[in-house]
Amino acid sequence: MSAVQRIRNLGIVAHINAGKTTLSERMLFVTGRVRFMGEVDHGTAAMDYLPEEQRRGISIRAACTTLRWRDCVLNLVDTPGHIDFGAEVERTLRVLDGAVLVLDGVRGVESQTEAVWHQARTHRVPVLAFVNKLDRAVADWTRVLQSMRARMQVEVLPAVVPLLGPEGITGLIDVVSGTRTQWIEGGEVAADPRQARAALVEAAADVDASILEDFVHEREVDALRLRAALRAKVAAGQAVLVFAGSALRNRGVAELLDGIVAFLPSPLDAPAVSGLGGEVRAPSEHEPLCAFVFGSVPDGQEELAVARIYSGALVPGALLQASARAEPLRVLAMWRLHAEDREAVARAGPGDILALGGEIGVLPPGTTLFAPGHPIALAPTRLPTPVLSVVLEPRHLADRERLEAAVRRLVRADPALEVRHDPERDVLVLTGMGELHLEVAGERLRAAVGDCFRVGRPEVARRETVLRSAMGAGEWRVPELRARVAVGLRIVPDPGSGPARVRPGAGVAGPGSADLACAVSLCSSLQGRLSIGLRSGWPAHDLEVEIVSLEVEADPGVDLMPLCVEAADVALRRALVDADPRLLEPRVRLQVVCPHDALSPVLGDLRGKGVDISGVDLDGDVARVAGTAPLARMLGYATRLRSLTRGLGSFRMEPAGYAPAEGGEV
Numbered sequence: 048m049s050a051v052q053r054i055r056n057l058g059i060v061a062h063i064n065a066g067k068t069t070l071s072e073r074m075l076f077v078t079g080r081v082r083f084m085g086e087v088d089h090g091t092a093a094m095d096y097l098p099e100e101q102r103r104g105i106s107i108r109a110a111c112t113t114l115r116w117r118d119c120v121l122n123l124v125d126t127p128g129h130i131d132f133g134a135e136v137e138r139t140l141r142v143l144d145g146a147v148l149v150l151d152g153v154r155g156v157e158s159q160t161e162a163v164w165h166q167a168r169t170h171r172v173p174v175l176a177f178v179n180k181l182d183r184a185v186a187d188w189t190r191v192l193q194s195m196r197a198r199m200q201v202e203v204l205p206a207v208v209p210l211l212g213p214e215g216i217t218g219l220i221d222v223v224s225g226t227r228t229q230w231i232e233g234g235e236v237a238a239d240p241r242q243a244r245a246a247l248v249e250a251a252a253d254v255d256a257s258i259l260e261d262f263v264h265e266r267e268v269d270a271l272r273l274r275a276a277l278r279a280k281v282a283a284g285q286a287v288l289v290f291a292g293s294a295l296r297n298r299g300v301a302e303l304l305d306g307i308v309a310f311l312p313s314p315l316d317a318p319a320v321s322g323l324g325g326e327v328r329a330p331s332e333h334e335p336l337c338a339f340v341f342g343s344v345p346d347g348q349e350e351l352a353v354a355r356i357y358s359g360a361l362v363p364g365a366l367l368q369a370s371a372r373a374e375p376l377r378v379l380a381m382w383r384l385h386a387e388d389r390e391a392v393a394r395a396g397p398g399d400i401l402a403l404g405g406e407i408g409v410l411p412p413g414t415t416l417f418a419p420g421h422p423i424a425l426a427p428t429r430l431p432t433p434v435l436s437v438v439l440e441p442r443h444l445a446d447r448e449r450l451e452a453a454v455r456r457l458v459r460a461d462p463a464l465e466v467r468h469d470p471e472r473d474v475l476v477l478t479g480m481g482e483l484h485l486e487v488a489g490e491r492l493r494a495a496v497g498d499c500f501r502v503g504r505p506e507v508a509r510r511e512t513v514l515r516s517a518m519g520a521g522e523w524r525v526p527e528l529r530a531r532v533a534v535g536l537r538i539v540p541d542p543g544s545g546p547a548r549v550r551p552g553a554g555v556a557g558p559g560s561a562d563l564a565c566a567v568s569l570c571s572s573l574q575g576r577l578s579i580g581l582r583s584g585w586p587a588h589d590l591e592v593e594i595v596s597l598e599v600e601a602d603p604g605v606d607l608m609p610l611c612v613e614a615a616d617v618a619l620r621r622a623l624v625d626a627d628p629r630l631l632e633p634r635v636r637l638q639v640v641c642p643h644d645a646l647s648p649v650l651g652d653l654r655g656k657g658v659d660i661s662g663v664d665l666d667g668d669v670a671r672v673a674g675t676a677p678l679a680r681m682l683g684y685a686t687r688l689r690s691l692t693r694g695l696g697s698f699r700m701e702p703a704g705y706a707p708a709e710g711g712e713v
């Protein structure tokens with residue numbers, strides 16, 4: 048087996064609190080990477096090393112670590128579970144070759160479980176499942192499997208059968224080999240291991256004709272062939288193999304690690320990557336270098352870029368090029384990450400995940416790195432638009448510059464954040480994916496510059512558009528000079544098409560004429576104006592402005608631009624009278640999961656908020672509510688739902704575009 052075949056790049060994904068971090072900690076311990084077992088509950092988890100994570104007991108940044116198990120190298124990425132950090136999950140998934148989906152053995156499939164499962168499917172990442180918390184007496188292995196089958200629309204195949212006693216899980220049977228592991232005495236098999244094996248053989252027969260033949264003739268199928276066929280099935284996304292245990296008590300973790308080695312693909316099994324220009328790179332050291340920056344980790348006040356190599360080899364001192372950068376960059380040092388610690392590496396190849404510093408460290412996630420002379424750009428991850436803003440205000444004018452510099456550093460490292468200067472209020476406006484995202488951004492800023500600024504209340508980022516196409520003409524005169532401009536405001540057929548565009552119409556002077564030059568610079572000045580809206584101060588979207596005609600009277604050599612801009616302004620304002628301008632606000636698709644007995648207060652509350660409820664679904668003692676709502680109505684919902692459901696409810700929100708705001712005439 049080649050070195051690349053022995054690499055497994057995998058992520059751990061789950062609903063919040065399912066036990067991702069605890070499981071990662073146990074993997075570190077079991078593989079000998081750390082000598083003590085970190086505990087999320089005591090803030091000692093090595094993977095949640097950022098202060099904002101230890102305080103909340105949740106993971107926020109995708110952390111990365113390298114483990115050795117048997118003769119394999121496992122690059123493990125612990126991803127954040129909260130939807131506000133969905134972009135981070137998304138970017139992480141695309142560079143991974145496989146994922147472990149952790150389920151809570153008591154709660155089964157939760158709202159965010161489904162969300163990350165769909166993300167994994169979208170990126171064609173093969174998945175193994177780990178049913179966790181089976182040490183709890185109320186855990187129910189069979190019900191978790193049922194909920195997976197009902198909600199994940201995939202063949203769900205147990206790879207182990209747990210032994211369960213009154214104290215929860217006591218041991219395991221490996222279904223493929225029949226090997227039994229027992230940690231404490233007692234416990235009964237949760238299912239018949241022979242039936243479980245027959246199910247695996249039947250599933251494997253789909254992808255392996257020789258197994259089909261053995262199956263038909265009721266011949267024994269050996270473990271080696273069975274594993275290989277199941278691995279192909281997992282890689283094709285046709286099945287999810289399920290493991291079981293308790294991360295907290297370190298049961299079933301070694302068996303899961305064996306499963307990762309046996310069933311998840313190596314970088315060689317992944318398809319070759321292709322660039323936007325059709326370039327293809329196979330996972331070989333002999334191909335030109337191609338790597339993708341998917342994250343960053345703090346390094347004192349600086350950042351290190353975290354990248355996955357797809358092809359070629361990398362050594363310190365090498366020259367690289369980066370997409371959107373003209374000059375080559377030198378690799379000063381390369382590190383393998385172990386959460387907070389790191390280890391310098393002398394050579395890396397396909398499948399490796401590395402942190403790179405120096406000039407490369409400041410490159411934003413989404414950057415492709417390539418060998419000079421062999422350009423390739425991998426498609427950047429599509430990120431949802433940030434929708435929630437806060438105003439950042441320095442307490443003293445003297446702190447302003449420091450604050451601005453720190454904000455820009457933060458935004459560079461996290462493409463899901465945006466910053467702009469609001470000229471009217473003369474403040475910095477930071478926009479992000481949600482309340483938690485902005486809260487954490489605020490904490491990071493405080494860690495960098497101290498408590499020298501105030502954060503305003505979150506407000507929803509709005510947009511402006513028009514509901515009808517309209518025309519308008521305007522004139523502006525000063526002695527001896529005159530400009531007349533006519534504009535057309537057009538609605539575009541597809542909402543969500545993006546910021547307003549301005550273009551010169553066919554009627555504006557022929558090519559090469561002086562008027563055309565004038566129209567072109569008028570366009571760019573109007574474009575700037577539309578980014579702060581027609582009337583409201585919010586950017587104009589989903590419309591087109593055409594300069595229909597442009598007449599000027601003046602002596603040659605006079606700068607007419609200010610005159611034209613004034614005339615265009617009058618024309619725009621006149622057109623707006625007929626165009627029915629509207630404010631748009633972001634909406635979200637919402638899924639709430641709560642205990643059955645909390646359904647009626649939850650529904651009542653949602654109706655009170657004006658949520659458009661599209662479905663209520665009862666599933667045992669769990670109820671699911673789906674609907675859409677303006678984001679502004681959902682601020683603070685996490686706290687509200689917690690109190691309505693005694694902490695048992697969970698919800699997920701995802702952006703559902705923009706729609707006219709209530710009373711949104713402007």
Ligand code: GDP
Nearest residue numbers: 063064065066067068069087179180293294295
């Ligand atoms: P994450 O949000 O998915 O990273 O979950 P954590 O690893 O932070 O765990 C969430 C909570 O569940 C913590 O209080 C853990 O101690 C607890 N937990 C994790 N794994 C287990 C388990 O196997 N059994 C039990 N009983 N609790 C667990």
Ligand code: MG
Nearest residue numbers: 067068105106
């Ligand atoms: Mg965690």
